[in-house]
Amino acid sequence: MSDTDILRRRRDPRLEWMARNRLHPEHSQALATLGLQASGQEPAEWPGPNGLVRRNPHAIGFIGPNGRKRIDRSGAQTGGAAPAARSGDQDKRRLVEIETPAFHIAVVPDTASGRLTAQDRDLFGLARRLADQSSEQQSPEQHAHEQHSHEQRGAVLAVIFGDRVPEGLDEAGADRVILLPVTDAYSPEQRRVALSALEAALTPRHWLLPDTALSGGDLGRRLAISLGERPACGVWRVDFRQDKPQETESVEGAPNSESEWLCLCRSGSGRRDQSRPLPRVVLALAECGEPVVETRHAARLIDPSAVLGAELPTPLARIEDLGAVAVDPAAIALDESEFILSAGNGVRDWEGFHLAAQVLGATEGASRVAVDDGHMPRDRQVGATGTWVSARVYVAVGISGAIQHLQGIQRCDRVVAINADAGCDMVKRADLSVIADSAEVLEALVAQVRALRGEEIEVESRDVA
Amino acid sequence: MSHDDRTAHSVGEAGNPALRIDVLVSVGRHGLTERARRADLDARALELALQLGEDGRRLNLEVCHAGAPGDDTEAALRDYLGMGLERLNWIHTRESSDVLPVLRDYLRQRDSGSEPRLVLCGMRAEEGEGSGVVPVALAEQLGWASVPGIVAVETVERASDQWYAQVLQALPRGQRRRLRVRLPAILGVDVAAPTPRQSAFGPARRGILEPVAAAGDLQPDASLAAWPLMPAKPRPKRLKIVTASNARDRFKAAAAKADSGGGKLLTDVTPQQGAEAIVALLKEEGVLR
Incomplete structure (x- = not known):
């Protein structure tokens, strides 16, 4: 018969107090002696002798961010201090x-x-x-x-x-x-x-x-x-x-x-x-x-x-697709554009920014600050007071992400942030964030895209040869 | 496409037969005052046709409307005349008639064979059902091509005993696509087509609304009679439905900030590495052309 069994039979209030007090120097030893070390060993709730459900509030809950114990009574968490894999994470769909x-x-x-x-x-x-x-x-x-x-x-x-x-x-x-x-x-x-x-x-x-x-x-x-x-x-x-639809309702010439x-x-x-x-x-x-x-x-x-069957019938082809036509991205309305390069307060090298937009073939956008400072025209402003855009890719250069701006880009599919500050709201929203100097990244981007285009042209010319 | 490209192909082919264009117009209605006026899309179609004539090309332009007579209608049709037309054919029908067979017979009657032939119209009518089926149905019944979303007609040229038109089609997101369409064809004009010119009062007064008798008997539109149009109900706004089983998840859903969460964060990278990641994403999305 081990010590723990004896201790279980006879309650030691002092040891229990030590186990409850996480700041006690012998807290961990007390936990070990009481056998509470491994989480979830003690049942958090059990049927009492009268059929009533008894709960042990000490066995449930977790330590909150401020070091205080929190009990989540929503039912998402039962017994044990460590929230195991949450049930919400699993696919519950039938x-x-x-x-x-x-x-x-x-x-x-x-x-x-x-x-x-x-x-x-x-x-x-x-x-x-x-x-x-x-x-x-x-x-x-x-x-x-x-x-x-x-x-x-x-x-x-x-x-x-x-x-x-x-x-x-x-x-x-x-x-x-x-x-x-x-x-x-x-x-x-x-x-x-x-x-x-x-x-x-x-x-x-x-x-x-x-x-x-x-x-x-x-x-x-x-x-x-x-x-x-x-x-x-x-x-x-x-x-x-x-x-039920009535028979008399059926009208001639109105099938189904x-x-x-x-x-x-x-x-x-x-x-x-x-x-x-x-x-x-x-x-x-x-x-x-x-x-x-x-x-x-x-x-x-x-x-x-x-x-x-084996083959689809081929109709008389009256319409022939000659392919997409190059459209000047600057001429596309901001809310229609599918690829926007947007500049904010963090942009210093404006010429580099315009060059990048031109090389990438992106429509230019701007945050409120960039417009107010006179770097970009008013009709290029993205956000609550500007245009609500729905681009497929939105590249935010040096934009911290004020809530009005984030509202404006709600409908964008993918957001890329180029920013010096890793803690800003735009980085939280973005699917891809690059934390670096924006001018250098844009420069590298331009170089890479140009290299890519150059290669493609070379490949094409080789094909022709 | 610029103006110069267009002229390079078309001007100087004086020996070619005139381009036959029918524009089908309808009566529009102002969104706020509900007053009858020219329909915006049809006016754009007419504008396209008129611009085709400005290149120096010989044009045989006819504008046609099929509808019931009425003062409102006449005022609206005069808006089209004010764009610089001398006459407009008006096929008188009844309020309840089906315009499809009427227009089909009209177009078929005026088929002269060898000359290139285009039919332009707005993609949808502003009045009535406005389902946008008429151009497609007409093309099917006549055995012609039908192309929606047209913003420009670039060239009309002959190739091996067939006439072809090269047109621009508006894609979503401001993109354009070039198509080669075998004529005769019915082109549905998009909102992105050039803005129609202003309607001038004098020409509108002087122009002639020429009544044309329908070719066959007028047939009633059975389905419209069976299912009448009623004033539109406001569409309910979609609510954000949270299917959480517990209070914690419901609260989180209600109080959540809009963050996508699963974003990739690149810190301590050289600009080159960062640019590589961005280029990869752009390529994956297919926006890098």
Whole structure:
């Protein structure tokens, strides 16, 4: 029988006091004697003799930043001083797999530069609602039986042009993914023919496309016209019909009026709405649905040749893409630009900054201070009082990141900070921060980009030779 | 593309037949006062067409509107005349008619064959459904090409018995793309196209609104009759939904500062190393051209 067992039977208040007092010189020894050293050994809560839950407040909590003990009563932390891997860090989302879908809902996302846009995610959220509609109709008891409802569920099919699967399709809510072998160049006719082939093979219940001017909107209109449909454009709300649609309601020339869903379409000017049954081709605005957050989906790849046959038919190519045209970056409006080099108070070498913007092909921006000091024109100011930009890459040179400026760059995808101060707010916001003298970094950047361009030109000339 | 590039191709081809352009215009409505006026996108389309004629090219320009007669409409159509037109064809329809077959028959009737032919119109109408389907549907029914988002028509030239137009298309983020389109084609004009010229009062009064009879019978627009347009409801603002199961996470979400957190921090690096990292990121994003 060891000492600890005896001590357990007989309480030693003094030893317990020493164990509680972290500042006591013999605190650690007392802990060791009481056997409390390893965290979580003593249960933090246990059922008492009367069935009441007893808690030991000394066994829970952690030492806060100011050295005082804190107890988090939110339930995120139970027993033990060291917060182990938090449950929030793990992926708690339910994985949903649909083996044999009853039908398909096809989504053709825009995927700007290989990434899903926010509108694409909204669209997938809407598609999920449409696909899960049969389980929505069920009673709650049936709904609990996932297996049962799976059989009536549809699958969301993501239709991607090209050969690269964008990231995050499983999180967005796609059950199936099909890659259609179409060139990256602008080829709406070819894409429309590919979609028509898919329509013939799978006949999705609905086609969902983002109502954007060039890619989704145009393609969707072409597809709808080729299907002999009148597409619903500018859809911003879709509701499940509570009352069953009546037979008499069906109108000549208004196909699919028996759809169980009603949609609201915004007109071109934004001043009119049109409520109509959801047609097969739906062109939806941003925020048409809630993006999927609670579940993950299989996003299983389908072999296009198995579905569509060996080769896609080639249409008469009336439109030929001659490639992008070099646009003067300074002429692009700041809120439209995709690449902004922005200067702040930390910039001393203004000529170097302008040269860097020119060499990189970036639109110039500025913080309020740089504008107030007269280094940059007022229309280049980024931030709450200037322009709210939505660049894909925003390079902040010598900008500390006032909250008004950070508001202005909220919608930027990637932020790069070049700054001398590692503790400023811009560095906290940035995806990549370089702590160095900004003038030297810009100079090195210019040199490297020039070397890169030079190499590319050399490679091209060698190819020609 | 600058003006000089354009003229280099087109001027001096005097032996070529005139370029046939139809501009389809509609009645717009002022956003605040709701007063009838020229539609902005259609006016831009007309501006593009008029500018094509200024290069010294022979132009056979016709402007057409299909719609029900009315005082409002007439005032709006005179705005187009004030841009420097002598006449404007007005196909009289009824309030409820479908303009698609009317326009299709109109365009088909005036097809003369060999000359190069362009149809310009705004991408979307401001009145009515404004879904932007009309150009696409017209092109499909006529078997022509349809291209949306046009900001400039650069050249129109012949290559092996076919007419081609070289056009610029507006991409998002201020970018442009050059396309070669086989004619005849229906081009949808984007907001980024040149601003339309001012409408002058005198020419607007003098111009002739020429009534044109519709080719076939007027067909009612069945779907518009079944699903009438109503005043737009304000769209609800999306709320930030926090799906936290405990108070701590909810509080953190409510009080969080906007920091992306997972940023890469390069301290104690030479400017060269820093620049390398930045170039790598720019390349990955594809903004370095």
